[in-house]
Amino acid sequence: MSSTYLPPLLGESVHEVFYPDVQTTVNLFAIHLRSVAADWDYPAHEHPQYELNYVTEGEQWMTVNGQIYKQKAGELLLIPPGSIHSSQSRNDQGFTYFCMHFDIDDQLFLSLLARIKQVLFSSDSPVTQKIEPVLRKLMNTAPHPTPSAMVQRMQLQSAVFELFGHLWEAVSQEVAQSFTDSYEKIELAHQIRNRLQGLVSQQFKQGRETDTHYGIDDIASELGISSSHCNRVFKQVFGQSPRVVLSEMVLHEAKLLLVNSTRSIQQISSMLGYKDIAHFSRQFKRWSGVSPSQYRLERANEK
Template structure:
């Protein structure tokens, strides 16, 4: 496990800009582009990942949790994990579709996706319009017979992250319709999210001691809103409180730091803004179920 970035001593930098950390893991399963005949009938099944299904030619009959969707060319299905679904040809004709299953560890992204109850998106919907060019890019990569396996894997990962970026933007636009003040609330929630990550990159990593509010009050003050409004808007959009999300960020950072044997637990506690090692150890155990020292000892077995 690689060590995390260690910033320079305070006062050394003349100018710096922190970009958002990338801490997302994406797992992709059963990506395929398939043409089927008139008698296509895929039996009822379910899986623990999201399924993204896009028809390029013809029409597909897809039953999802008891609801029948006639999916035409250019239309998209976003099937949530655990959904019972099956697929058949429609009107005695074959069709072509692109399908991928994905699992992503970005809890805010998942919470936003989970609140989208719509399964079928028409060809002219904002979600389909936003990601259709990237889907075409993914499909065209399958025709490149000159690329070696490693190049294809890297290109696939790059394109998939591009896809998720567009999907995040499109789903955020859809989510704006849930609220009376629409886009403004979504935008404010995103600003809070960005500042939470900035709090990790700048405040904690620079060795400042964290206060009882984990910096949420400061974020609210910077945005010109009350702490209660900050918490309410963020939870309404993402389904989690800012403090819970910040705790996830701190835990992730702590695990990375514990993977560096050159850093003592005491040093890590200071880097993460804790006043003493006991406070850090209690928090880490509450989050992960084990002490920092035990987590570090068990890493070889976990990897």
């Protein structure tokens, strides 16, 4: 069933705090811990996912988009999607490394990662120090499989989400260094993002219209900043305007309702704050390229 939640009407709650919704899909590929010999030479290749590569023993010589990186034990490589890279042993010595490829549908997380131009992180960098303990946890699960494959998979996913949490925090700090106001802008952008999520979770689902400023002016006023500053800071951090991110949130909610509920498109339109189903249909098609009914039919045929 859909995760849609209908909150009480305004004024019925004495106090409440909205936590961010968790509606993220993570795909993990080719996770492995490998020791290689002195003649190791992996040819140039690319893939559409991010790659985390961590050397535990020896040295790896990794070429990424023509740039050679000498990766020592305890150092981390974060290779962006589409990067052409190859790996070699040198100095007549092998090495051991842990590698995982990941894809995540959280556009804010991806936009933040995309702002990191650094590929190699030393053992004493904040990024490496944040996620190294979780990488060790992941590596330690390999030699000791649990009796249940399902349990092992859940433990792996739990560790990966912990890793992403630390990676998000570390990357946020890295990005903050590029701003004159340092971490304060990152914190403000996250506050705006959380209020956008609250707007989707509460205002839209109480039948308010979605076509009047999208609530951005109100959010800026509540935070004591101008609308222009609100838009500027948010876009600096996440690479997208609040309006675009809010549209993506509403689209995601609409897709969940269309696929995971038996509600009519008229009901879904009303739940998301549209008084006119035709307006909702036009907006949905502009967002996704297909009508709500066509999207529902296509997803049903995939099951």
